[in-house]
Structure formats: C-alpha cells, structure tokens
Amino acid sequence: MAFHEVRFPDNISRGARGGPERRTQVVELASGGEERNASWANSRRRYDVAFGIRRADDLAAVVAFFEARNGRLYGFRFKDWADWKSCLPSGTPSPTDQAIGTGDGVTTDFQLVKAYASGGQTWTRTITKPVAGTVRVAVDGVEQFSGWSVDTTTGIVSFTTAPATGAAITAGFAFDTPVRFDTDTLDVTLDIERLGSITAIPLLEIRR
Template identity: 75%
Template sequence: MGFHEVRFPDNISRGARGGPERRTQIVELTSGDEERNASWANSRRRYDVAYGVRRADDLATVVAFFEARNGRLYGFRYKDWADYKSCLPSQNPSATDQGLGTGDATAVTFQLAKTYTSGSQAWTRPVTKPVSGSVRVALDGAEQATGWSIDTATGLVTFDAAPGAGVLVTAGFEFDVPVRFDSDTLDVSLDIERLGSITSIPLVEIRR
C-alpha cells in the first residue's frame, strides 16, 4: 500500500470537520424489538477538509497536495485536532498515559495504542503514526530516557532488552491519523473575485 510520510497542512486541517465512524447493522423485528450487530470491530475516521480552505492560497496548497498524492493512490498523515494526544487535549503527554502491555522477559516490541474508556467499557485503538520527538516511555512508572527506539512509520516501540516479567510498559505521545483522499476529483469553483473554493474534500482513515 503506497503511503507518503508527509502531513496534510495543519493550518487547513485545523478548520476541518469529521470524526469516528462505526458500522452497525440494525434489524427491526416484527415484535418491534430490534437486534444490533457491529459490522466493524474498530471505528474508522472520516474528515472533510474543505471547511479549512479560507483563501485562494489554501486552495492552491490543497490542489498541489492532491496532485502529489495522485488522488486516492497514496496515503498521508493527518492531524485530527480533536484527538491527537495520548492524554486530554488540555494536558501534555506523559510517559504513563497509556498502557502498552506487560513485560514477559522475552518480548522487546510493543505497539503504541490509545484506550478510550467510558464507565466499564473500553476500546483500544492502535496508534501507527506517532509524531517524531513526542514519544515518552516508562517501565513500571519510571520514565526511560534511553534503552528503546520508536518507529514513527508503524508506532512500534522496541527495547534494547526485554522488559522483565510483570513490568508495566506505558507511553505518552502525539499522533497523526493515516488517511487518503476519498475522491479522485477536486471540484474547484472560482467566484467573481477569483477566490477559489471546493465544496467538499473528503478524507478517510486507512485501516490495515
């Protein structure tokens, strides 16, 4: 799958709209009751970045970005301003924000992840596109300045030596969403003042 490790312009994504999407099948029975089944185990995010285009220069930037990605062919990074940290939006990431797993004295690789919890229910989202320089890692609550590395293209944390059995591995980070354009066409219009606009620029999360 083609992917360019480049981020969509932040000044345009800041004004975009979108968020998570789920796919649920609902069957209404003759009794009036209903049955609900989840078609997807994980959510998928969709965005429309047309709302972030405010000037003709923004439009030119989007067109250039679209052409460089060959439309839907190549994926890219996208900053979801509503959800881009391992912590709350008002906080700074810390090394103990998210649990990645427990050491067994053998495994050296752990996937970055973010867990969303409400009441007794939780859902864990793999994070594959951390922001370079933002990742912090801890073992049993003690931050580790060295002894590990991060692959920013996959979100895999690799330790030089396997964490001991029962050792809690945690991390904090900022992250991007892997997305692609969801259309091979940009419908550009020019008004009387030559200020460009695009009615819709859909993006969809790439799930692997």
C-alpha cells in the same frame, strides 16, 4: 500500502469537520424490538477538509497536495485536532498516559495504543503514526530515557533489552491519523474576485 510520510497542512486541517464512524446492522423485529450487530470491530474516521480553506493560497496548497498524492493512490498523515495525543486535549503527553504492554522477559516490541474508556467499557485504538520527537516511555512508572526506540511509521516501540516479567510498559505521545483522499476529483469553483472554493474534500482513515 502506498503511503507518503507527509502531513496534510495543519492550518487547513484545523478547520476540518469529521470524526469516527462505525458500521452497525440494525434489524427491526416483528415485535417492534430490534437486534444490533457490529459489522466492524474498530471504528474508522472520516473528515472533510474543505471547511479549512479560507483563502486562495489555501486552495492552491490543497490542489498541490492532492496532485502530489495522485488523488486516492497515496495515503498521508493528518492531524485530527480533536484527537491527536495520548492524554486529554488540555494536557501534555506523559510517559504513563497509555498502557502498551506487560513485560515477559522476552518480548522487546510493543505497539503504541490509545484506550477510550466510558461507563466501564473500553475500546483500544492502534496508533501507527506517532509524531517524531513526542514519544515518551516508562517501565513500572519510571521514565526511560534510553534503551528503546520507536518506529514513527508503524508505532512500534522496541527495547534493546526485554523488560522484566510483569513490568508495566506505558507511553505518552502525539500522533497523526493515516488517511487518503476519498475522491479522485477536486471540484473547484472560482468567483469573480478570483478566489476559489471546493464544495467537499473528503478524507478517509486507512486501517490495517
């Protein structure tokens, strides 16, 4: 996958609009009832970052970022300010935030994930772009300060020695969302004061 490990400017992403989307087929029956089927097993996020542009310098930064990514060609990191860490928005990531696996005495690699739970239902999201220096790991509730590493390009935590059978592996972290531009054209408008604006700058989450 063509991807640049660089983050879209935070000061512009802070004003973005967007969030998760799902694809559901709804068939209306002759009786007036309906049948619903999920076309996607996982959600995908869309954003529009045009709302974060507040001055001409912001516009210049976005144009430069767009050109450096060759439009839709290269993916990049994006901080979703509504959902960017393993805990609640008001909290600080701790090593017991998210369950990422159970030891079996053999497995050494564990994928970072984030669980979204409500009303007895849970959906688990794979986290592939943790932020360097933010990942914390615990085994059976005890934080591990050594004996493991994390690949910030894949979100895989690797232990030097496989955790014991039955050991609960947990982690806390901040993360970015892998996205790409969903357009090959930036439609820039310049007004008489030589300020600029762009009607829309769509971003689309990249799923594996």
